[in-house]
Amino acid sequence: MPTPTGSVTVSAPGKINVCFLVGPLLSSGYHRVASVYQAVSLLEHVTATATDEPGIGLSVEFTPGSVLAARARRRADSGIDLLAAIPRDATNLAARAAALVLAASDWDGGVHLHLSKAVPVAGGMGGGSADAAAALVACDALFGTALGSRELARLGEQLGADVPFALLGGVAVGLGTGTELTPALAPVPFHWVLVPADFGISTPRAFAALDEHRRAVTGGAGPDRIPVPAAPADVLHALRAGDPQGLAAVLHNDLQEPALGLAPQLRPVLAEGLAAGALAGIVSGSGPTLALLCLDEDDAEAVATSLGHRGIDAVPVTGPVTGTQILSRTSG
Numbered sequence: 001m002p003t004p005t006g007s008v009t010v011s012a013p014g015k016i017n018v019c020f021l022v023g024p025l026l027s028s029g030y031h032r033v034a035s036v037y038q039a040v041s042l043l044e045h046v047t048a049t050a051t052d053e054p055g056i057g058l059s060v061e062f063t064p065g066s067v068l069a070a071r072a073r074r075r076a077d078s079g080i081d082l083l084a085a086i087p088r089d090a091t092n093l094a095a096r097a098a099a100l101v102l103a104a105s106d107w108d109g110g111v112h113l114h115l116s117k118a119v120p121v122a123g124g125m126g127g128g129s130a131d132a133a134a135a136l137v138a139c140d141a142l143f144g145t146a147l148g149s150r151e152l153a154r155l156g157e158q159l160g161a162d163v164p165f166a167l168l169g170g171v172a173v174g175l176g177t178g179t180e181l182t183p184a185l186a187p188v189p190f191h192w193v194l195v196p197a198d199f200g201i202s203t204p205r206a207f208a209a210l211d212e213h214r215r216a217v218t219g220g221a222g223p224d225r226i227p228v229p230a231a232p233a234d235v236l237h238a239l240r241a242g243d244p245q246g247l248a249a250v251l252h253n254d255l256q257e258p259a260l261g262l263a264p265q266l267r268p269v270l271a272e273g274l275a276a277g278a279l280a281g282i283v284s285g286s287g288p289t290l291a292l293l294c295l296d297e298d299d300a301e302a303v304a305t306s307l308g309h310r311g312i313d314a315v316p317v318t319g320p321v322t323g324t325q326i327l328s329r330t331s332g
């Protein structure tokens with residue numbers, strides 16, 4: 001392998017689960033799911049730079065011009081540092097990804113990762129997973145490990161259930177714990193308005209709340225007895241047909257009620273989104289980001305503007321978009 005020099009910058013998308021069905025609880029603590037992922041045009045960027053000193057360095061910013069950056073500036077005025085929610089040590093998903101690629105390389109130096117974040121943190125949109133996917137691809141290109149997409153997906157799976165999808169992008173069905181991916185067709189863009197919350201929801205807490213609810217309604221029967229969910233044909237049909245009204249009718253997330261139970265203040269925001277003209281609204285993944293599906297680009301702009309007038313941050317996006325992409329490479 002050649003000596004790594006310079007930097008590689010890679011982008012990776014956040015995601016919405018347009019359908020998320022949660023099946024049985026496994027002994028690993030994970031659940032079997034059927035997830036229909038759609039990658040959307042809210043991107044994370046990771047720049048990996050080779051360093052002579054061993055180890056993994058990390059710096060993080062909110063992408064200049066993003067809603068996250070604007071919000072962070074407002075909160076900084078009240079003495080709150082929103083970047084503090086992002087781990088800067090070896091537990092950061094991007095650092096863990098870099099460590100896996102370093103281990104597969106013969107480079108005895110290190111790497112510095114710079115994360116530029118536009119996806120809400122702990123928002124149910126897979127931002128950390130996107131950072132991990134981007135770091136895997138950036139380090140693979142930097143170290144010349146040429147791991148290939150299957151091996152990168154295998155490493156991604158070790159980092160989190162959403163990482164393989166962030167590598168792939170587009171639209172895909174995820175079975176197993178969400179990592180067994182089959183790409184699906186969605187030839188026409190869909191228009192969404194994202195409403196990021198100013199707090200996070202822990203993914204394990206949302207799954208645990210669902211399990212508790214299931215225990216309560218089944219009179220104690222275990223969440224391990226829930227049937228294994230299958231890919232939803234109606235959702236895949238609406239995506240293939242490019243039919244936003246059809247998709248609006250079948251959006252579904254088993255984690256929505258648990259997330260709304262943990263964050264009831266989201267209910268009126270969902271209602272405001274519908275009143276502003278969205279076709280339907282859903283909690284993305286384990287929340288708390290809301291994804292409002294709109295008829296077309298003009299409607300999405302109008303819904304975002306209307307919510308903005310009511311003091312609610314709202315970001316129009318489209319999907320599907322591609323997975324990880326190498327954007328630039330400098331040679332030191």
Ligand SMILES: C[C@@](CO)(OP(=O)(O)O)[C@H](O)COP(=O)(O)OP(=O)(O)OC[C@H]1O[C@@H](n2ccc(N)nc2=O)[C@H](O)[C@@H]1O
Pocket residue numbers: 017020029030031032033035123124125126127129159160161162163176177178203204207284285286287
């Ligand atoms: C819910 C989803 C929907 O896409 O996304 P987010 O809301 O986190 O973005 C995913 O299933 C999350 O993916 P990810 O955030 O990568 O999860 P991981 O780090 O692998 O797992 C965190 C924890 O979530 C729970 N978990 C995750 C996936 C799964 N199939 N079953 C689970 O029960 C487990 O408690 C696990 O310890």
Ligand SMILES: Nc1ncnc2c1ncn2[C@@H]1O[C@H](COP(=O)(O)OP(=O)(O)O)[C@@H](O)[C@H]1O
Pocket residue numbers: 085086087091092093094115120121122123124125126127128129131132200201203285286287
């Ligand atoms: N690169 C990263 N960006 C954001 N959060 C990270 C990252 N690495 C680790 N984390 C941790 O993972 C948690 C979930 O982050 P994130 O991926 O943004 O949300 P979600 O799993 O809801 O999509 C955060 O609360 C944080 O503690």
